[in-house]
Amino acid sequence: MYKISIDKNLFEDILLKRVTTLKKDTTKYWKKELIEPTIIDDKIRYSIKQVDKIKLTNGLGEDKPALVIECKNIDYNTKNNQFEFTLGKIFEQRNTDIEEDYKDTLIEQLLREKAQLEDNINKDHLTQVYNRRKMENDLNIYINQNNVNILNTVFIDADRFKGINDNFGHDYGDKVLVYIANKLQEYAKILNGEVYRYGGEEFIILCFCKKEYLLENILKLKEDIKYQKIFHPTRSISVTVSMGVSFFADWKNKDIMIKKADEAVLDAKKKGRDRIEISSL
Structure with missing residues (x-):
């Protein structure tokens, strides 16, 4: 040696x-x-x-x-x-x-x-928000907190996303997803929540706040997303989202809460997109 x-x-x-x-x-x-x-x-x-x-x-x-x-x-x-x-x-x-x-x-x-x-494992590579795996882990923690009765789910789905990919290419589709994710993160801070990419063009916000405050701010979020456009050399890309909302206080079950928010966003799309639907008992 x-x-x-x-x-x-x-x-x-x-x-x-x-x-x-x-x-x-x-x-x-x-x-x-x-x-x-x-x-x-x-x-x-x-x-x-x-x-x-x-x-x-x-x-x-x-x-x-x-x-x-x-x-x-x-x-x-x-x-x-x-x-x-x-x-x-x-x-x-x-x-x-x-x-x-x-x-x-x-x-x-x-x-x-x-x-x-751990951060790399839990984050979506493209948008840098947390992934579905992290959401499921966080949910298991959230439902055992004292403030679980003000836990809310906002399911967000980009409207006509396939058309954006087909007409402008997947690179611009990715830019749209990053744009939406950044907006969601901005508002999640206001809502005392976190953003997760659920899959494809679908996102979820889990947050702790009162219903009225939540609805007031996600309406602003929806309009804010629509107000700005993504630059493209031929024409600007307009982006809208549909949202479905559910409240843990209504369902007392995390899986049902997510399912009801999913059903609500599908209902929003059926009713014309670019709108918010709230799950009800």
Whole structure:
């Protein structure tokens, strides 16, 4: 295992994962250590020796800081005339004053990565709103909250969306979906709620507010969506949505609440689109 002495700043940067590549000038020593000649078809060819791990130290004496770290790859940078060691996970460390800081930093990094992964799993790639999977998980939480009696569902369906795709292309269809999603997110904040892409051109808002406040604001939302247009070189694209509304207080069951909102939006489409229908007992 190679033992390499480095300065304090570089040692700390590697320990804290701020630096993941160690660079060494191509001296006679490193050429001798890393260049391996082989004979293939009576010709001498050279390759770079690979190692699994290296030991890095800083300072002098037996109690100097040291760590053993994974070496994923060793490559030669022709432009800089340097060997580059690609570093990985740390196997051992001793006499490092920043051991605890490093652990805290590593934990924070892992928690951020975990949160980012969960966010990616739970979000719709195109619109960046939450997906149906996330909605179902959230619903299971919402129905156990003390304020469940003001939980509402707004089912939103883009009108004549197939025609937009057919006439303007799927790229513009995607722009329409993103436009609608952004508007829904804007109003969901007002309604104390969250937006989910249910599937295709269908979205759902789950929110906690009084009925009168909800109906007042989703009417504004519907008109706001219709007021603005999507630019297209030949002609602007008009967008309208139909909405169906249901209230948990009426049905006392999350699945029925979603179903009733779905039925209400279908009713809105049958009655001419660009309208809001409310489910009733």
